[in-house]
Amino acid sequence: MTVPTTPRAVTRADVARYAGVSTSVVSYVVHDGPRPVAAETAARVREAIRVLGYRPNASAQALRTGSSKMLGLIVPELDNPFWPELAQEVMHAAAARGYDVLLASSDGEAAQERDRLRTLSARQVDGIIVTSIMTRPDLSTVTDPGIPMVLLNTFFEVPQYASIGVDALRGAHDGTTHLIEHGYDSIGLVMGHAGPMELREQGWMRALRDAGRPDGPIARCAFTRQGGYEAGLRMFGDGAGPRSVFVSSDMQAVGVLRALHELGLRAPDDVAIVSFDGSAEADYTTPQLTVVRQPVETMARAAVDRVLGIDAEHPWHRDLVPPRLVLGSSCGCDVRR
Amino acid sequence: MTVPTTPRAVTRADVARYAGVSTSVVSYVVHDGPRPVAAETAARVREAIRVLGYRPNASAQALRTGSSKMLGLIVPELDNPFWPELAQEVMHAAAARGYDVLLASSDGEAAQERDRLRTLSARQVDGIIVTSIMTRPDLSTVTDPGIPMVLLNTFFEVPQYASIGVDALRGAHDGTTHLIEHGYDSIGLVMGHAGPMELREQGWMRALRDAGRPDGPIARCAFTRQGGYEAGLRMFGDGAGPRSVFVSSDMQAVGVLRALHELGLRAPDDVAIVSFDGSAEADYTTPQLTVVRQPVETMARAAVDRVLGIDAEHPWHRDLVPPRLVLGSSCGCDVRR
């Protein structure tokens, strides 16, 4: 019985020995340059690579070239499905450019976010994409000034940083206006904890004022299903809630739906709802949510391209991507997607 | 105006120079060994590290030590929230041991899974955790035999591989038995595409036979919300569907609920449901799903510990973790979690 000795990875030297060439030539073949290699020699090397199953050691390449071909991605959490959907698109966009993604979760805490930033930069990632749940990400202690960074999913411009985000004001305005057009006489707001007059709140308010309507009631809560549930109970529990409501995230809307159900209220018959995000879960709620959809794939691709400097005409630049109203039946439209 | 020169990361040599010691001593201080350092010298070095913001270059460390302090995690996708929930727990468990996670998605395709395995091993990850959606993961072309690997979320033992998974047969048996105990006269199965007589299917069938009941109808479909929706329409569309149903995943159950709603059937009054997985989304469906919950955190921690060899009394070993029935109201229990 052959007991395998502790296995050692195949290195370039093994390939060179097998093919009867120098190690340099192996590299030239692997990268198709920078020096030319005779066709016959190259064929021998390629055969050796195939037979031995050689793959260049990524750590050595990173050390030598200063580029790890990895991108760091910091998300606040993975419990809210919006983030994994965004992460998946970032991974796809990165893979298309030959990059892997080192994923880190900040658990929504600034201290952890700082720590992740430090870790990622120690790992020599070629760029970091930060999707912060916080109003303004705390970037004060970023140590490595050389590492490209973009902020993804910010709703506002952040001075000195490249950022990408949806036009939240317009999205909230569109969603609220849709409820107004349905003719509902009152339109409340369920709003996650964010900065004062966050853009979704502004959009909701402007839409009401543009239509000459009075402000509706506001319930503030966490950006979670549970938060939306509690806000829903508060807003509609006394029987004096508004006829419709704009909700600042799908997850919260899911919670509002549960609250309505428990209270014996029906959507959209008793309370119509439009929410912000457009995640897959919103497609299968009862009733199906009408949403202001963030174009996740577009945003992810823009973030990857920008952090890689492919599109670096301006060092700091904001990409504002347009949201899109996607009709379900929770608004009263009775559309089936 | 000071134009910053292209920034260079702080290296050990910078620290040594600043502190007036050799580079070796810097390493000794950073690792608290393997050579002793005079207290005063160590203090000087630590001060230099702080001032300069030094972090060891992870690529260099990986090259030198052969350990990257990274774990690879391959998931089939991130659209089904079960996977990000599992990924999050893996990231937490890994972080607790000082490891970062390189996440890769196979999109449910064997070819991509092979490719990801190659990529991860080229990156010198210290171990790979594979969560395959496939009945048996195709590991035929794993090149690097030296890299520890564990299979997470397999329902059966895989010869020659460490694997971790829930006792699916027992879980399905428990879930189905619960429906039997409710007294429903017929119990169908909505089953994802898997191997012949997959364990969830076996568990359902055995529970019925153990109770002396006839088999119920089976609808097979994809492991998605859409799949469950279509299966639900097929099973209940003609008005002759069973009184209750066991569903092989939460996502499919979400789809079944939508189908029932469209057909004008109510859960649990017309059709009672129990599903398998226990993801966060299932907590907020209407009605709240009764689920057979996979202990995701336990599984993730076991996978990380095993792949790191912390618990390596047996090279190939199967951890079978127990599922738990968590009552909601979709089974007819009227419990609120």
Added chain:
DNA sequence: CTGAAAGCGCTTACAG
């Protein structure tokens, strides 16, 4: 207690 030196696997300018 401290430091000079080898070597991890690679890329690439340089010499032949």
Added chain:
DNA sequence: CTGAAAGCGCTTACAG
């Protein structure tokens, strides 16, 4: 067209 050599930043046995 091919190869010997330097050096990326680190860890650690070895010498002092």
